[in-house]
Amino acid sequence: MPRPEACRYMKSHEWVSLEGGTAVVGVSDFAQGEMTDVVYVDLPKVGGKVKLGLACGVVESVKAAFDFYSPVSGEVVAVNEGLAKDPALVNRSPLGDGWFFKVKPADPKETESLMDWGKYQDFVKAAARP
Amino acid sequence: MDAPGHMALDEAILELALPGTSFFRFYEWRGPAVTFGLAQPYALALACAKASGMACVPIVRRPTGGGVVFHDGDLTFSVVFPWERLSPALQVYERMHLGIREALAKRGVETSVAGFAGPPPLLAPPAGGGERSICFDAPSPFDLLGGNGEKLLGGALRRRKGQGLYQGSFRPERCRLPRRELEVAVAEGICAAWPGARPEPLDPAWFAAGERLAEKYGSAAWNKRR
Numbered sequence: 514m515p516r517p518e519a520c521r522y523m524k525s526h527e528w529v530s531l532e533g534g535t536a537v538v539g540v541s542d543f544a545q546g547e548m549t550d551v552v553y554v555d556l557p558k559v560g561g562k563v564k565l566g567l568a569c570g571v572v573e574s575v576k577a578a579f580d581f582y583s584p585v586s587g588e589v590v591a592v593n594e595g596l597a598k599d600p601a602l603v604n605r606s607p608l609g610d611g612w613f614f615k616v617k618p619a620d621p622k623e624t625e626s627l628m629d630w631g632k633y634q635d636f637v638k639a640a641a642r643p
Numbered sequence: 644m645d646a647p648g649h650m651a652l653d654e655a656i657l658e659l660a661l662p663g664t665s666f667f668r669f670y671e672w673r674g675p676a677v678t679f680g681l682a683q684p685y686a687l688a689l690a691c692a693k694a695s696g697m698a699c700v701p702i703v704r705r706p707t708g709g710g711v712v713f714h715d716g717d718l719t720f721s722v723v724f725p726w727e728r729l730s731p732a733l734q735v736y737e738r739m740h741l742g743i744r745e746a747l748a749k750r751g752v753e754t755s756v757a758g759f760a761g762p763p764p765l766l767a768p769p770a771g772g773g774e775r776s777i778c779f780d781a782p783s784p785f786d787l788l789g790g791n792g793e794k795l796l797g798g799a800l801r802r803r804k805g806q807g808l809y810q811g812s813f814r815p816e817r818c819r820l821p822r823r824e825l826e827v828a829v830a831e832g833i834c835a836a837w838p839g840a841r842p843e844p845l846d847p848a849w850f851a852a853g854e855r856l857a858e859k860y861g862s863a864a865w866n867k868r869r
Contacts, residue, residue, distance in 0.1 A: 526729055547729045553682035568803070573682040576783060577732030577800035578708040640728050 514609035517542075521584065521627035523566075524636065528608065529584040529624050536585045536624070539612040540572065540603065543637045548574040551603040556592040556614055563589060563616060565623055570613070572603065583616070585624055591615040646676035646703040646714070647860035652845075652853035653721045654706045657801065657808040659849055660723045665840035667833045669826055670719040675700045678810075680709040680799060683776065685867045687711070691777050704866045707810050708732075709799030710778040718813040718825060724837045726807030732800050736785035739809060740796065743832030744787060750828055752818060753790050757782040779814065789817050 515530035515537065522528050526544035530537045545551065553573040563569045563583035572579045592614045596602060603611040618624070628636060644652070649670050660666055677697050679688035681704060691711040692698045726735065737756065744754050778797045782788055787796035795818055798811040813829060815822050834840050859865050 544729060547731055549731050549733070555682070571681065573680070573708045575732060576680075576709045576736070576798070577802065578681045578706070579729075580801075580803040 514606070517608060518630045520608070521624045521629060522633035522636075523582060523584045523627060525582045527581055527584045529627065531618070531621055531624065534617065534621075535590065536587065536616040536618045536621070537612050538584060538614050538616060539607055540581060541633070541637075542607045543641075545604050545607045545611070548572055548577070548579055549604075550575050551600045554593075554596045554600050554603065554613065556596070557583075557589050559589050559592055561589050563587065563614075581613070584627055585616050585618050586620065587616040587618040589614050590617050644671060645673045645861075646678060646701040647857045648853065649719075649721075650678070650703055650705055650860040651856035652850065653723075653808055653810060654856055655849045655852035656721075656723045656845065657706070657803055657806055659846070659852055660806060662727075662805055663725050665722065665724040665837040666842070666845065667720060667722040667830065667840050668843050668845060669829075670714075670721070672714055672719070675713075675715045677702045677711060677713055678705045679703075679711045681705060681707060681801070682869070683711065684869045687776055695777075701861075702866065703860055704868070705799060705810060707799035707801045707808060709797070709810075710776050712778045712797070712799075712812050714812070716816070718815050718822065718829065720811050720813075720829060720833075722807075722809040722811070722833055722837065722840065724807050724809065724840065725805065726802050727805045729802075733784055735800060735807060735809065736798060738836045739798065739811075739833070740785055740787045742834075742836030743796065743829055745835060746828040746832035747818075747820075749831075750820060750824065752820060752828075754795060755788050755790075757784055757786045757788055757794075778812065787813075793817050 520528040520530045526541045551574050555571040557569045565586045568580045569583040677692045688711050740756050782794045789795050796813045801808040
């Protein structure tokens with residue numbers, strides 16, 4: 514499981530962690546809390562292409578569906594099959610067992626444009642203000 | 644317009660409406676239809692439709708979450724609205740339904756908003772049947788209820804790029820207002836919840852985009868994907 518400090522974050526609350534030559538993607542703890550109880554995750558297909566900032570799937574929670582966006586460009590090399598049986602993994606372990614998919618990044622440096630942990634925490638604090 | 648056309652037009656408006664803007668519209672159905680939630684299995688929707696004698700009408704997967712809805716005389720409407728900051732869906736339902744509750748109260752119709760008692764079991768039927776996967780069989784949190792606790796209005800949501808889509812279904816036979824007056828009250832409630840919300844006429848470009856998307860909503864690849 515990546516440490517939160519080791520991830521980069523989108524304003525739409527997806528995280529990406531580079532592990533060797535692979536990028537792992539999920540949604541942040543803040544996001545799972547706001548979406549509430551996740552009941553289904555529609556993931557991209559293995560072998561498909563995703564692009565930084567573009568919608569690549571849907572999370573459904575209590576009577577609402579939320580698009581999510583890829584924080585990295587490249588080819589999807591794996592998806593979290595465990596979410597089909599237990600979508601609540603997203604709530605219980607958003608940075609661990611609740612990861613979404615893995616990507617072979619087209620350009621690993623691309624994620625440097627995203628927020629680091631410190632900036633993301635500031636962003637969340639600002640977003641949480643009424 | 645048929646069910647695929649309505650779903651497609653709603654998605655087109657969600658996709659193309661400028662950020663920060665709000666629109667709403669009331670459906671005119673070509674005939675009865677059944678819609679079901681984005682994540683629900685088709686087999687479940689079909690079983691619910693069969694059990695209600697509606698197996699022979701179009702059964703279409705919505706772009707929003709939620710349960711199975713029978714469109715057989717309901718007042719159906721949709722709202723596209725700003726949903727910039729990620730926030731719980733229940734807040735949207737509360738805002739929308741409180742607005743409509745106030746508008747109904749002005750007309751002498753007393754309603755209440757259902758309390759929160761945990762998430763509804765929308766995806767799998769309970770043992771012995773699929774009844775609880777049907778939207779109107781049991782209230783969900785923040786649904787609008789009549790004086791006797793009967794569900795009057797339920798909704799379903801989708802969030803995309805800082806905009807939200809709400810699709811609502813109101814059972815007019817459970818409310819003593821004439822249908823036209825009910826429509827006016829719902830519109831007033833929407834505008835109270837989302838100041839600046841505009842009704843039709845909608846942008847012609849949205850209809851064109853909706854026509855292109857209608858093929859998807861009419862396809863087995865979409866409706867039977869689960």
